[in-house]
Amino acid sequence: xxxxxxxxxxxxxxxxxxxxxxxxxxxxxxxxxxxxxxxxxxxxxxxxxxxxxxxxxxxxxxxxxxxxxxxxxxxxxxxxxxxxxxxxxxxxxxxxxxxxxxxxxxxxxxxxxxxxxxxxxxxxxxxxxxxxxxxxxxxxxxxxxxxxxxxxxxxxxxxxxxxxxxxxxxxxxxxxxxxxxxxxxxxxxxxxxxxxxxxxxxxxxxxxxxxxxxxxxxxxxxxxxxxxxxxxxxxxxxxxxxxxxxxxxxxxxxxxxxxxxxxxxxxxxxxxxxxxxxxxxxxxxxxxxxxxxxxxxxxxxxxxxxxxxxxxxxxxxxxxxxxxxxxxxxxxxxxxxxxxxxxxxxxxxxxxxxxxxxxxxxxxxxxxxxxxxxxxxxxxxxxxxxxxxxxxxxxxxxxxxxxxxxxxxxxxxxxxxxxxxxxxxxxxxxxxxxxxxxxxxxxxxxxxxxxxxxxxxxx
Amino acid sequence: xxxxxxxxxxxxxxxxxxxxxxxxxxxxxxxxxxxxxxxxxxxxxxxxxxxxxxxxxxxxxxxxxxxxxxxxxxxxxxxxxxxxxxxxxxxxxxxxxxxxxxxxxxxxxxxxxxxxxxxxxxxxxxxxxxxxxxxxxxxxxxxxxxxxxxxxxxxxxxxxxxxxxxxxxxxxxxxxxxxxxxxxxxxxxxxxxxxxxxxxxxxxxxxxxxxxxxxxxxxxxxxxxxxxxxxxxxxxxxxxxxxxxxxxxxxxxxxxxxxxxxxxxxxxxxxxxxxxxxxxxxxxxxxxxxxxxxxxxxxxxxxxxxxxxxxxxxxxxxxxxxxxxxxxxxxxxxxxxxxxxxxxxxxxxxxxxxxxxxxxxxxxxxxxxxxxxxxxxxxxxxxxxxxxxxxxxxxxxxxxxxxxxxxxxxxxxxxxxxxxxxxxxxxxxxxxxxxxxxxxxxxxxxxxxxxxxxxxxxx
Numbered sequence: 058x059x060x061x062x063x064x065x066x067x068x069x070x071x072x073x074x075x076x077x078x079x080x081x082x083x084x085x086x087x088x089x090x091x092x093x094x095x096x097x098x099x100x101x102x103x104x105x106x107x108x109x110x111x112x113x114x115x116x117x118x119x120x121x122x123x124x125x126x127x128x129x130x131x132x133x134x135x136x137x138x139x140x141x142x143x144x145x146x147x148x149x150x151x152x153x154x155x156x157x158x159x160x161x162x163x164x165x166x167x168x169x170x171x172x173x174x175x176x177x178x179x180x181x182x183x184x185x186x187x188x189x190x191x192x193x194x195x196x197x198x199x200x201x202x203x204x205x206x207x208x209x210x211x212x213x214x215x216x217x218x219x220x221x222x223x224x225x226x227x228x229x230x231x232x233x234x235x236x237x238x239x240x241x242x243x244x245x246x247x248x249x250x251x252x253x254x255x256x257x258x259x260x261x262x263x264x265x266x267x268x269x270x271x272x273x274x275x276x277x278x279x280x281x282x283x284x285x286x287x288x289x290x291x292x293x294x295x296x297x298x299x300x301x302x303x304x305x306x307x308x309x310x311x312x313x314x315x316x317x318x319x320x321x322x323x324x325x326x327x328x329x330x331x332x333x334x335x336x337x338x339x340x341x342x343x344x345x346x347x348x349x350x351x352x353x354x355x356x357x358x359x360x361x362x363x364x365x366x367x368x369x370x371x372x373x374x375x376x377x378x379x380x381x382x383x384x385x386x387x388x389x390x391x392x393x394x395x396x397x398x399x400x401x402x403x404x405x406x407x408x409x410x411x412x413x414x415x416x417x418x419x420x421x422x423x424x425x426x427x428x429x430x431x432x433x434x435x436x437x438x439x440x441x442x443x444x445x446x447x448x449x450x451x452x453x454x455x456x457x458x459x460x461x462x463x464x465x466x467x468x469x470x471x472x473x474x475x476x477x478x479x480x481x482x483x484x485x486x487x488x489x490x491x492x493x494x495x496x497x498x499x500x501x502x503x504x505x506x507x508x509x510x511x512x513x514x515x516x
Numbered sequence: 517x518x519x520x521x522x523x524x525x526x527x528x529x530x531x532x533x534x535x536x537x538x539x540x541x542x543x544x545x546x547x548x549x550x551x552x553x554x555x556x557x558x559x560x561x562x563x564x565x566x567x568x569x570x571x572x573x574x575x576x577x578x579x580x581x582x583x584x585x586x587x588x589x590x591x592x593x594x595x596x597x598x599x600x601x602x603x604x605x606x607x608x609x610x611x612x613x614x615x616x617x618x619x620x621x622x623x624x625x626x627x628x629x630x631x632x633x634x635x636x637x638x639x640x641x642x643x644x645x646x647x648x649x650x651x652x653x654x655x656x657x658x659x660x661x662x663x664x665x666x667x668x669x670x671x672x673x674x675x676x677x678x679x680x681x682x683x684x685x686x687x688x689x690x691x692x693x694x695x696x697x698x699x700x701x702x703x704x705x706x707x708x709x710x711x712x713x714x715x716x717x718x719x720x721x722x723x724x725x726x727x728x729x730x731x732x733x734x735x736x737x738x739x740x741x742x743x744x745x746x747x748x749x750x751x752x753x754x755x756x757x758x759x760x761x762x763x764x765x766x767x768x769x770x771x772x773x774x775x776x777x778x779x780x781x782x783x784x785x786x787x788x789x790x791x792x793x794x795x796x797x798x799x800x801x802x803x804x805x806x807x808x809x810x811x812x813x814x815x816x817x818x819x820x821x822x823x824x825x826x827x828x829x830x831x832x833x834x835x836x837x838x839x840x841x842x843x844x845x846x847x848x849x850x851x852x853x854x855x856x857x858x859x860x861x862x863x864x865x866x867x868x869x870x871x872x873x874x875x876x877x878x879x880x881x882x883x884x885x886x887x888x889x890x891x892x893x894x895x896x897x898x899x900x901x902x903x904x905x906x907x908x909x910x911x912x913x914x915x916x917x918x919x920x921x922x923x924x925x926x927x928x929x930x931x932x933x934x935x936x937x938x939x940x941x942x943x944x945x946x947x948x949x950x951x952x953x954x955x956x957x958x959x960x961x962x963x964x965x966x967x968x969x970x971x972x973x974x975x
Binding site: 062063064065066069070071072073074077078081092093094095097098099100101102103104105106109120121123124125126128129130131132133135137140141143144145148149152153154155157167168170171172175176177178179181182187189191201212214216217227335338339340392393426427439440443444446447450453454455456457458460461470471473474475 | 522525528529531532536540551552556560562579580584585590596600611613627634635637640646650660671675676794797851852899902903905909912913914917920930932933
């Protein structure tokens with residue numbers, strides 16, 4: 058076997074111990090919050106039947122799904138005609154029947170349908186697993202990345218929406234973020250706007266265009282709206298709506314006037330007001346003005362949302378959205394189970410990772426790492442150091458004995474590289490006196506401690 | 517989009533909240549032990565370049581690797597000849613360049629080689645991730661399953677081997693297992709045996725045959741040895757070795773006599789003796805006779821082991837091995853980095869899951885689940901129940917308010933199905949008196965408590 062120089066598959070990453078620690082810190086913080094709100098964890102398989110995924114993400118999405126080649130003689134059932142046609146797309150269903158998970162929502166819908174007799178509704182689940190997309194890799198965009206989704210199906214109560222605002226607030230604060238905005242909109246408000254313009258059939262075109270306000274400005278949005286079939290008169294009607302100003306209350310109040318003739322639109326406003334009332338009853342008056350902003354330009358590409366829509370941005374670092382979600386009225390319809398409403402949000406773990414890195418918000422103390430390294434001066438000392446090592450571990454202290462009597466410098470470098478905070482120097486003198494030399498690797502300070510004091514101090 | 521009845525891809529599983537809880541219990545228990553012994557977590561991507569994996573698992577293994585079809589027009593670079601030849605195997609490298617992880621060892625070797633300048637040797641890592649194999653699914657064998665590997669590279673000290681015995685002992689006991697056997701052998705002893713028979717070149721044939729002693733008995737092993745080129749005289753020499761009896765000390769002592777002329781064999785015995793000396797120095801005399809057994813029929817299919825070999829069996833349930841591993845002298849040679857020795861073991865999480873299930877060893881209390889459900893009698897009560905809910909969560913209590921004022925029976929079923937241990941019944945009376953009715957769902961007992969007592973009791 059010839060030695061090859063190994064490399065990573067394009068768009069994928071290794072995670073080192075230091076990175077894993079930070080990632081686990083984020084995941085564990087999120088999980089703790091999710092559980093406090095009554096959400097339970099599920100996992101689904103990494104690959105699904107191709108038919109489960111195909112057609113759920115649009116034509117562009119379908120292309121980005123990684124397909125798994127059938128095992129064995131996968132060509133045996135392909136006709137000569139199919140082969141020589143050389144149509145890559147048409148050949149796919151004949152040589153693949155499985156594909157890697159593209160998001161967590163479709164597998165969750167499949168899960169709910171398949172397990173509908175075992176689950177109690179409302180079903181509150183969270184799911185933190187990798188997904189795979191055949192995107193062109195670029196800075197911050199990977200072909201394998203984790204999604205953290207938290208959803209409830211089978212309850213149309215707006216208490217759920219309110220709780221997602223609280224989940225975002227509590228989770229992001231628990232991670233150390235101080236200044237962030239949870240934007241809220243409602244699909245029914247967008248429908249209402251399209252209605253009063255008299256072009257309800259163009260709602261998707263309208264939302265796609267105004268969703269880009271942040272990026273291309275009003276002029277750009279207007280240009281796109283004209284291209285998509287709106288008139289200059291429509292733009293006049295839309296302008297004050299798109300440029301809505303003031304507090305949340307002021308915005309909602311203005312919208313009520315504008316949308317007075319649209320039942321749909323008023324319903325959307327009322328839903329947001331009810332969500333806000335829940336948040337206030339739960340957490341007082343201060344949360345909403347501080348963290349929540351009504352933003353009717355918020356549409357989010359996915360147009361399966363039917364009620365409230367969320368998106369979260371940090372204001373401390375320049376970064377795209379770090380989370381989003383909304384309500385969808387028919388999550389499981391694609392698998393034949395009609396009428397099950399759901400609402401959920403997700404956290405963008407990779408972006409949150411970068412934000413915490415930039416703001417230096419990871420906890421200083423490395424709780425999962427080895428706490429003390431016993432220097433190995435001589436094999437004959439092992440009859441003393443090994444029982445000590447056992448005692449440390451019995452007290453729950455992560456501890457190591459350097460496995461050979463290597464040079465001191467090498468052993469100290471090992472402690473350094475592994476960021477081990479304490480080193481125990483045990484020679485014949487220490488063995489006889491029972492007083493151990495404990496060195497603090499950060500301060501350089503060295504003290505003599507008894508075995509009992511050592512364990513008390515480190516555990 | 518036509519509704520299709522969804523199903524799982526063959527050989528894969530969903531994990532429900534109750535199953536996730538049990539799986540996380542196992543993984544967290546293992547991780548705690550691994551960390552105490554100084555091992556850190558890493559993760560590698562789910563797919564690797566095909567060239568990283570091909571040729572590492574033998575021809576049979578190669579066939580079981582799931583290949584990922586190239587994206588886009590994957591046929592465009594395939595010649596007409598290659599297509600019409602209809603050779604599935606030969607076509608693979610032309611239409612796929614990525615494949616799903618087959619085990620954690622090869623990606624770990626790649627990791628070590630690629631990160632050799634960033635890691636401190638000895639590098640102690642654990643890794644708990646799924647792997648995928650295109651095996652025919654059957655009871656207990658899945659196409660997606662987790663491996664839990666813990667390995668150290670860059671240290672030839674037998675202290676590492678001793679610590680793996682201690683890791684097995686501590687982890688399995690922490691999971692509640694009482695009676696298990698950690699079998700140990702040494703590849704050098706097997707080499708020694710092949711040497712004294714005078715057929716060192718047949719060592720693989722010999723080990724493959726005697727590895728089956730448990731399954732096919734001595735007669736079966738002998739039959740296979742004859743077929744593989746051994747003579748009846750060889751069988752006579754082998755018999756007392758294969759049927760070695762007595763305590764570990766007695767076995768090692770007999771082996772010393774038998775292998776007196778084999779330097780290799782004596783080295784293997786000496787290695788086991790040194791491992792045992794470490795275990796005794798660390799944990800006293802009792803561990804070895806209770807949990808560790810020298811078993812020279814232990815070979816394990818993989819023939820890359822060069823030193824000690826381990827395998828673990830539970831004696832409480834009929835079940836194959838629940839773990840195994842050993843030392844390999846040249847882990848990273850396949851990627852061009854020579855001379856790096858490693859030793860590691862793995863835990864069979866799926867089998868351990870079944871063992872704990874059968875022995876009813878999962879902790880009773882469900883620490884990750886919702887602790888209390890507030891029954892929703894009437895929307896008007898929410899001004900009282902929502903702040904209470906907030907207080908409970910602020911004290912770290914996982915709590916829910918049923919999202920609508922549904923029928924009491926429905927809300928109680930929800931608590932039941934979700935195994936929520938307490939239910940709070942709050943009506944107008946409770947709201948006014950401030951004394952809340954707390955019902956224990958298991959005992960049925962119902963008491964009146966103040967808000968403060970409630971929080972103190974549940975947190």
